[in-house]
Amino acid sequence: xxxxTLQTNLxxxxxxxxxxxxxxxxxxxxxxxxxxxxLTSGGSVQLSSDGRIxxxxxxxxxxxxxxxxxxxxxxxxxxxxxxYLKIIxxxxxxxxxxxxxxxxxxxxxxxxxDSSPPALFLWSNNNVFLNTSGQSLQLTNASQNQTxxxxxxxxxxxxxxxxTTNKTILILGEIAIYKHWSFFPVEYNIL
Numbered sequence: 576x577x578x579x580t581l582q583t584n585l586x587x588x589x590x591x592x593x594x595x596x597x598x599x600x601x602x603x604x605x606x607x608x609x610x611x612x613x614l615t616s617g618g619s620v621q622l623s624s625d626g627r628i629x630x631x632x633x634x635x636x637x638x639x640x641x642x643x644x645x646x647x648x649x650x651x652x653x654x655x656x657x658x659y660l661k662i663i664x665x666x667x668x669x670x671x672x673x674x675x676x677x678x679x680x681x682x683x684x685x686x687x688x689d690s691s692p693p694a695l696f697l698w699s700n701n702n703v704f705l706n707t708s709g710q711s712l713q714l715t716n717a718s719q720n721q722t723x724x725x726x727x728x729x730x731x732x733x734x735x736x737x738x739t740t741n742k743t744i745l746i747l748g749e750i751a752i753y754k755h756w757s758f759f760p761v762e763y764n765i766l
Contacts, residue, residue: 586663586734591632596644596655606645609638636662636691663691663733675745682714686727688738694729702726714744722746 585592596605605626607614614629616622621630631638641657670685687710688694698705698712701723705712714721722745729738 585634585660587635588633590634594629596627598646600648604647608643634662678718678746678748680717682717684712686710688729690731694731697728699726717746719746719748
């Protein structure tokens with residue numbers, strides 16, 4: 576049997592989880608796996624001296640499982656059912672990578688956040704909040720006065736964490752290239 580002090584919304588880097596494995600027979604040896612990797616004590620992973628209890632502190636998104644307990648006694652062995660954890664996390668970025676545009680361009684900035692649950696998004700330009708929300712910010716017929724630092728704020732409503740990502744956008748006036756042709760009279764001397 577595999578038992579856990581499982582919480583429903585575990586927060587990355589904040590929460591811990593404890594699993595207890597129980598079996599009957601003697602002598603018993605316990606081991607634990609996260610996916611296909613065997614777990615050993617060290618860092619954020621702690622095993623009780625008899626191996627029955629697994630505790631993971633400061634959970635990360637890579638600690639979602641599946642977790643299994645393997646029990647052996649020299650005659651037979653058994654594997655518990657699996658447990659998956661739901662780890663709430665966040666990390667944001669703005670695309671596209673391009674930062675320079677010509678005046679009159681239509682620009683779409685998209686903010687993404689690797690967040691569970693999905694993040695809420697707010698935008699600012701040069702530290703002034705814009706009257707828009709959502710993953711995308713549209714700059715239609717962009718002008719030079721919209722040049723500046725754009726910030727996407729991704730907010731995870733469960734962890735109460737904010738992730739901010741900045742991108743500086745430069746909007747240039749139209750570039751005109753003029754070719755100037757000059758004709759100079761050429762003198763020829765005929766002998």
